[in-house]
Amino acid sequence: MSYRDLVTRPVITLAAVTVAARLPVAMAPLAVVLLVRERPGGYSLGAALAAVYVIGEVAGASLLGPRLKAARARYAMALGLTVGALAFAGLGLGAQAHPLVLGVLAAVAGAAPGAVPGGFRALLTSLVPEDGVAQAFSADAIVSYGVWAASPALATWLALGVDPVVPMVLAAVLMALATAGLWALPVGWPADETDRGGVSMARTLAAVWPLYLTGAAGLSLLALAELVLPALLEQRGIALGWAGPMLAAYALAGAVGAYLYGLRTWPGSPERQSLVLLVAVALVVGASAVAPVAGGIAAALVVAGLLQSGVQIARGLSLKNALPPSAFAAGYSMMYAAVGAGYAASAVLAGVVQSVAAPSTAILAGAALCLVLTAASAVGERRGSRLRARMRLAGAGAEGAAVDGRRDAECGL
Template sequence: MTVLPRLLRQPFSTGFSSYKSILMLPGSLQFFVPSVIARFGVSMIGLSMLWSVEALTGSFAVAGSVTGAFAISEAVVGPQIARLIDRAGQGRILPGLIALNIVAITLLLSAASQVWPMPVVLVLAAFAGASTPQPGALSAARWSVVAATPEDLRTAYSLEAVVNDVGFLVGPILVTVLSVSIAPLAGVIFATVCVATGCLFLSTRRETEPSTEDTRSAGAVNRGLYSPAFCGLLAVNLSLGFFFGSVPITITALAAESHVSQLTGLMLAATSVISLISGLVYGSRTWPGSPERVLVIVSLFLSIMVGIAAVSHLALVASIAIAAAGAAIAPIVATSNLLIQRTVPPNRLTQSFTWINSASAAGIALAAALVGAAIDSGGSSNGFMLAALLVAATPASAILTAVTAARRGQVPESADQETVQEA
């Protein structure tokens, strides 16, 4: 009975020193704080745009279409922008990208308010999504410059996962308060300012900027991302997106069927809170075994918990299982980032982290569509069964990653090795 309290106290007692030590590394606070500000903006931008466009047009259909175009464009074009950043550097690309993003969002809101033709509005939404910076990937790439040991990197990437959890817990609440209490446009304005301010400050921190890619190898920029190791990690994050895309819909449907719809937000928040706590615990301690082994174990736990929710016919049991599944989320994200840092050459980290985000976004979109259709045809039980099948891809992908690492002897390729192989 004393194990759990001790684990929960760990990050705030001796474990706290791990986070303090990485934040005291030269240059870390100077890029981490701006990236946190920018990520809070990113966590709010989707919902704030939905609020704003619906208020301007009076149509949730238009608002949903605009938000969808924004998200798809962000996921598809984001890795290409990251590729450009890897080639030219964050400091050279970010200021112009931020200016484009501000112009795009301003034109989008103007077009929505003046009832411009729908195709024009959607093009502007896609432009806004394509020009949105990815501060999480930018920050993750910089940790590879600052942190010298695997332990420091694990702690840093755990902290990154925790920040994401906090952002997506607090962000939607803050957007709702701003949009309802002040003005419908207040949320999107605040989110845009956060993204722009954070990324502008980030672009000025040249001392922790990752090395840029030699443009002489520009024609082969993406080949290093086709390795089996990276593809396995891409699959892990795609299937983690299945969890994020299916669980909110199934929990909402289950709550409605059980006549406790008012508890839906609490059920979902519990998953995020437990993920936050597990991220703090994971980053504060040294764990036995390789990162690949950790990834397999936590992925299996995630799949098992969703499976328990699928076979349970009680809302309480399903909710507890899904909340418990949150304990695997932050460790999966942190370990994936650590393995990417080991696998991908330093001058291609930004695009690799962005591809991981895009894979997760694709998983969310695909799972939401499939599980939503399953719920319409057979209720939440059908939704949970399909969600369990989809999420089972997470441990399968993690096992593939571990097997690939074992075959490679867990020796990452350097940029020089890759160039030689491609030549």
């Protein structure tokens, strides 16, 4: 299947609704910092609000995602987006409110739409044929990288060039538009709640924990690239103004990598592709820490972006292969929570290491942590594959026994 085959009305509509819902999320951490920066202790307050927002995202995805049902997906996602829009509007209109009030609004803005990313991914899976899922995930990654590349510049321009409140108002409007756009999409997706064979949703999701671990590892590297890069440039005596173009190049390279991934079928299973590419990304990011000049750092980030998009797509395909359809939305939501947790954990690690060592050491420590998480994921995935194979074999045996029993009963009639 080619990218051209994806150009259908439902897929294009979903892409537009996804952009409207995803852009506020991408703008929020920076926009909330710019919103309160002129208040006393504004930058500290902004950093705290951004952290609360991310925690809200992780909590919302992990708590609301598993409860999203296919038959009622539209209404649940509409409610989440509506509450998120109101929370963003509250942040904009109450910029001078007490920090505790702003913290509650930031947490709600992050948590309320928590089930939406998983729901959109499950909906996308249902809108394309089986042989087009890889291309659909690649196209979704291209859209995602485009949004994340544009959002910092948009938030900064609106906050500094117009008014700090404007990014929040725009976020509220976009989420409201995404809510309305849901009615141009299917109500949900086909899913048989009995396809888990009697296994609870919690146990079904827990069985694929190695994939969540790779998600956390992958986003930990992105956190390193974003948060430690300015300090690394300063350590190397390079102008800080290069940080923006380098991160933009990273995002654009990710979009190119996503496009290339969807052009053909690559060797190995998605699980193996994800692990191999993640190791490569960790090594490349580690190389950026020892590069002495701006060109070397920029080249390492571009290569990391190219490979990171492959990790993201292969991880999504692995999750789809490992879960029954009724658990798709919940699984994708848990992955969203895992990558958010990985980003936050890496940010904390980078801050702790930088307090006692050079920025380059912080990057190397983060890359080493990613390799450890990847190794643990590989071991867990191997054991999980064996367990799932035994479960499938046992299920086939039980089904065969049931069929034989029915035949015996029919013969006795």
